[in-house]
Amino acid sequence: MQQLAIDTHEAGGGAPAIVRLGPGTVVLPGFALARADALAAQLGPVVDAAPWRHMVTPGGHPMSVAMTNCGALGWVSDPSGYRYQPADPLGGRPWPPMPPAFRELARAAAEVAGWPGFEPDACLVNRYAPGARLTLHQDRNEADFSAPIVSVSLGVAATFLLGGARRRDPVRRVPLVHGDVMVWGGTDRLRHHGVAPLRTGWHECFGACRINLTFRRAA
Secondary structure, eight states, rough: EOOOOOOOBBGGGGGOOOEETTTEEEEEEEETGHHHHHHHHHHHHHHHHSEEEBBBBBOOBBOSSEEEEEESBBBEEETTTTEEEOTTTTTTBBBOOOOOHHHHHHHHHHHHHTTOOOOOSEEEEEEEEEEEEEEOOOOOOOOOSSSOOOEEEEEEEEEEEESSSSSSSOOOOEOOOOTTTEEOOGGGOOOOEEOOOOOOOOOOOTOOOEEEEEOOOOO
16 A cells, blocks of 8 residues: 655635645545534534444444444445435434534535535444444445545544555555545545554544544435
8 A cells, every 4th residue: 555645735815725636536634623622512412312333234244433324314234235214223213413513514625625515415423443444445325426525534543545446446545633524526436445443542532533424415
């Protein structure tokens, strides 16, 4: 794998820093920092309504990452496959509404990255404990691929694995820290991606964990 050295720069006119990793892939360093306290506060009620759980892959293996969802649709995995559905399988109730701070951040990040008018209807929330990882995959369960993916990093720093359209394409290692936002879409929408095993660390708000908010237009 290639270690990516990120060279951040400030756009003109006081605009946010943008790091371009491909024609449709950008990192917005620290873009979520000003909203981090609001995100953390509004995450609590989401988890109270739809607790963390380790979903099972179609092959029957529990995922190392704990997950929940908010929004009109939630992503689920079980022996019958991967899919989006409006109800939490643990209790049959609708997923909790997407908090305003979540939705506003997703819209703002997408606009800066070049996708104005992004309206996510699903937010997959991942909790990485030390050693948790996400293997290379593509996000292919959405109804169409015209909308971008917006991914927000909170808590302990992580290494994002950014591949290409084919699973065998070279993979770059992208360091992400608390407050960073990554957006990819357009010709890059189906890039393979994942997260390397989380290293031991500590964050004053999230403890030893990394929280990742991934916004999508699923329907």
